[in-house]
Amino acid sequence: MTxxxxxxIVSGIESFGDSDAPLVLLAGAPTMLSWPDALCxxxxxxxxxxxxxxxxxxxASTATDPQAxxxxxxxxxxxxxxxxxxxxGGPAHLAGIGVGGMVAQVAVLDHPEAFSALTLVGTRAVAPGPPDDDLPDHDRATMNRLFARPMPDWTDREAVAEFAAAGAAILGDDPVTARTVAARIWDRTPGTAPAVHRANQMGMVFSRLDCTPRWRERLPEIDVPTLVVHGRRDPFFPVGNGEAIAREIxxxxxxxxxxxxxxxxxxxVGEVTEVMLGLG
Structure with missing residues (x-):
């Protein structure tokens, strides 16, 4: 990592593979560890x-104030x-997961010359907050369970890892993987302020981010090969969000x-990798 x-802006990155090979750039959600090692x-x-x-x-990226x-x-x-x-190395294949998928959509729309392909994983085409009427919102029962839990001591690595594991179990993700990733994120978080640890673990900055103007109506402008990946059981951004993106690009x-x-x-991982490689 470097x-x-x-x-x-200073961006924390980690590279895999031959430096002369075609570039696949993976935007975090918000940290790079949102992307599995095995996929990279x-x-x-x-x-x-x-x-x-x-x-x-x-x-390791530039830090300001995640609360503002x-x-x-x-x-x-x-x-x-x-x-x-x-x-x-020329235009890159850009991929974004979760909120990073919002970044990726807008990046390809605003800077089309920079990118040759697009992969969007578990995301949606509207900003955080209430979705459009035709898009499914977060599953209410799951969100109630997820956010009713008391927050951990964000300065306690083990407490944060356990909190992440319990949250993953509620969402339907693997708690063992989530615990390991949360500990790695904690180790890479700059400083000790609880708000900073919380922002790194939960992507809270996006709830306070200016995401205007809307970009959904511009999706038909995207003219690079695009893959939309979505979990059938995703309760946070239900699969109808991915289906809508795929229809509109x-x-x-x-x-x-x-x-x-x-x-x-x-x-x-194997299936997603194969299809991503097929985009070019």
Missing amino acids: TVDANG ERLAAGGRRVVRYDLRDSG PPYGLRDLAADAAALADTLG PGARLLVLPEAATAIPDAA
Whole structure:
């Protein structure tokens, strides 16, 4: 892991594969560890240079104030384009997961010259908050269980890891994997402030981020090969959100993972990798 300066921002990155191979850039949600190690390694073995990176206010990237971010969604999109340019090698295959998928959509719309393909995993085409009337919202019962829990001591690594594991079980993800990833995120979080740890673990900055103007109506402008991956059991962004994106981006392929919720499970890594490599 290292850092790269692009767009006046320091981005924490981790690279896999041959530095001369075509670039696949993975936007975190918000940390790079939202992307499974196994997926990065499989993509690299398939002849790609894979770089996963932290969004601002997470991991090793530029930190400001996650409770009052002095930037918006379009700034994060510009970061992605600048990072692709700085890393070099021509237009990149950009992938975003969760809220990182929002960044990826806007990046390809605002900076089409920077990207050659797009993968969107477990995301939606509208900003955090109430969705459009035709899109399914978070599953209410699941959210009630998820957010009714008392917050952990964010300065206690083990408490945070256990909190993440319990949350994953509620969402339908693997709690063992979630516990391990949460501990790794905790280790990479800059500083000790509870608000910063919470932002790194839960992506709270997006609830306070300026995501205007809307971009859903622009999805038909996307003209790069696009893959939309969504878990059939996702209660946070239910699968109807992925189906809508796939309908609205011309030629997009929809891959629904029948046993997945919000994360890419180990059992699906091979299939997701194969389809991503097929995009070019």
